[in-house]
Amino acid sequence: MRSFDYFAPQSLGDATSLLRRYGSKSRLLAGGTDLLLRLERRLTEPSVVIDLKKIRALSGIKASGKGLRIGAVTLMEEIASSPLAQGRYGIIAKGAAAVGSIQTQNRATLGGNLCNASPAADTAPPLIALSARARIASSRRDREVPLEEFFLGPGKTCLQPNELLKEIFIPAPAGRSGGSFQRCTRTAMDIALVNCAVFLSLAPKRETIADIRIALGAVAPTPLRARPAEDVLRGKNPDKGAVEEAADRAAAGASPIDDIRSSASYRRDMVRILTRRAIEEALKEALGSRQQKKWQR
Amino acid sequence: MAEMKKRLRVTINGERYEKEVSPATSLLDFLRTDLNLTGTKEGCGEGECGACSVILDGRLVDSCLILAVEADGQEIQTIEGVGRHGRLHPLQKAFAEKGAAQCGYCTPGMIMAAKYLLDHNPSPTPEQALEAIAGNLCRCTGYGSIVDAILSAAKER
Ligand code: FES
Numbered sequence: 350m351r352s353f354d355y356f357a358p359q360s361l362g363d364a365t366s367l368l369r370r371y372g373s374k375s376r377l378l379a380g381g382t383d384l385l386l387r388l389e390r391r392l393t394e395p396s397v398v399i400d401l402k403k404i405r406a407l408s409g410i411k412a413s414g415k416g417l418r419i420g421a422v423t424l425m426e427e428i429a430s431s432p433l434a435q436g437r438y439g440i441i442a443k444g445a446a447a448v449g450s451i452q453t454q455n456r457a458t459l460g461g462n463l464c465n466a467s468p469a470a471d472t473a474p475p476l477i478a479l480s481a482r483a484r485i486a487s488s489r490r491d492r493e494v495p496l497e498e499f500f501l502g503p504g505k506t507c508l509q510p511n512e513l514l515k516e517i518f519i520p521a522p523a524g525r526s527g528g529s530f531q532r533c534t535r536t537a538m539d540i541a542l543v544n545c546a547v548f549l550s551l552a553p554k555r556e557t558i559a560d561i562r563i564a565l566g567a568v569a570p571t572p573l574r575a576r577p578a579e580d581v582l583r584g585k586n587p588d589k590g591a592v593e594e595a596a597d598r599a600a601a602g603a604s605p606i607d608d609i610r611s612s613a614s615y616r617r618d619m620v621r622i623l624t625r626r627a628i629e630e631a632l633k634e635a636l637g638s639r640q641q642k643k644w645q646r
Numbered sequence: 647m648a649e650m651k652k653r654l655r656v657t658i659n660g661e662r663y664e665k666e667v668s669p670a671t672s673l674l675d676f677l678r679t680d681l682n683l684t685g686t687k688e689g690c691g692e693g694e695c696g697a698c699s700v701i702l703d704g705r706l707v708d709s710c711l712i713l714a715v716e717a718d719g720q721e722i723q724t725i726e727g728v729g730r731h732g733r734l735h736p737l738q739k740a741f742a743e744k745g746a747a748q749c750g751y752c753t754p755g756m757i758m759a760a761k762y763l764l765d766h767n768p769s770p771t772p773e774q775a776l777e778a779i780a781g782n783l784c785r786c787t788g789y790g791s792i793v794d795a796i797l798s799a800a801k802e803r
């Protein structure tokens with residue numbers, strides 16, 4: 350590691366003024382499970398590292414009638430085990446639980462996972478499916494963007510050098526809803542080859558899908574919303590054929606890469622399969638214990 | 647750039663330490679090089695093998711992916727503090743009895759992961775024991791004897 354200066358501000362205001370002062374010469378440190386690797390390999394050589402973990406306001410999960418707020422330095426383990434991140438928000442707990450070993454779970458943070466902007470980040474598709482918004486702070490102004498607009502490319506986010514991710518806000522889902530998070534990997538501990546999250550809500554007293562969001566990871570430079578697939582199902586009381594058509598469209602819209610972990614064509618097949626499973630599971634959850642549905646085998 | 651040192655106060659295995667340290671030092675290097683606590687091992691240096699596992703403020707972590715300065719004001723348990731007053735911890739005894747250490751390089755990290763498990767779950771199932779060491783690689787044992795050792799230590803306690 351090349352030498353750098355280190356600050357651990359206690360307040361958000363102190364952190365944003367440090368950022369204003371050092372801007373692109375600095376790197377923000379949350380859990381460090383990605384940053385330390387990059388520092389060790391000299392892929393990044395900041396002159397200043399700003400540790401955000403001492404800032405109380407950036408930590409923890411809070412629920413209200415409006416929705417769920419998760420601070421940027423909240424640990425994966427805290428999200429995976431929080432009673433607040435269960436039930437209708439359950440897919441984010443599942444995504445967090447998928448990230449790495451116990452040691453990583455105990456150190457890696459939600460904000461770090463998102464700001465690192467890996468196309469395979471396991472927390473991104475669940476949050477995008479849940480219509481999450483990124484709350485961003487700087488010394489000048491705060492702003493909020495839909496999480497799907499937060500990612501610009503591998504390792505790139507919409508954050509300016511003077512900005513930091515403060516928290517994620519998930520609006521409370523209306524009515525009967527269901528979600529699913531699916532992922533496939535080479536080994537249990539490896540990063541996802543493909544991951545997929547679905548979140549849907551039903552029309553009042555009916556079995557029609559009022560709204561659905563499907564998000565895919567590791568199949569494009571950024572986490573991807575599968576809008577053509579959503580369009581097949583929105584406003585429908587879906588049968589098996591419609592679910593399969595949606596899954597096909599999700600696969601057709603993905604642009605995965607060949608790499609040492611897997612081929613592009615395998616990834617594309619897995620998109621189809623995981624999307625189908627995720628839609629089925631989300632429907633099952635939303636419909637609860639009603640009778641066998643026609644989209645099931 | 648000139649070396650900027652930071653003052654670091656930590657409690658390790660119940661003992662207080664105060665040292666000047668360069669921010670660009672991992673917690674692992676600080677333990678091994680600055681404090682000569684060489685029980686904690688470096689395998690990969692990349693968060694993959696768990697050989698560097700320590701318990702930091704009650705959480706099992708990989709010390710190779712943490713800066714020493716991040717631990718300021720915190721409490722660390724390392725393998726050196728697991729046995730007390732010259733007596734082996736039940737996990738250490740069980741590892742020896744069950745042949746759960748061969749070359750021994752993974753053993754300190756394994757014991758820390760196993761201790762973290764037993765601190766939270768005093769009577770784990772074999773599946774839970776295996777899951778608890780999923781972040782720790784062993785090239786020698788095939789893990790069977792390690793799981794046996796953890797389960798037998800759990801009965802001991
Ligand atoms: S040396 Fe830290 S995980 Fe391998």
Ligand code: FES
Pocket residue numbers: 746747748749750751752753783784785786787
């Ligand atoms: S005993 Fe050799 S690596 Fe585990």
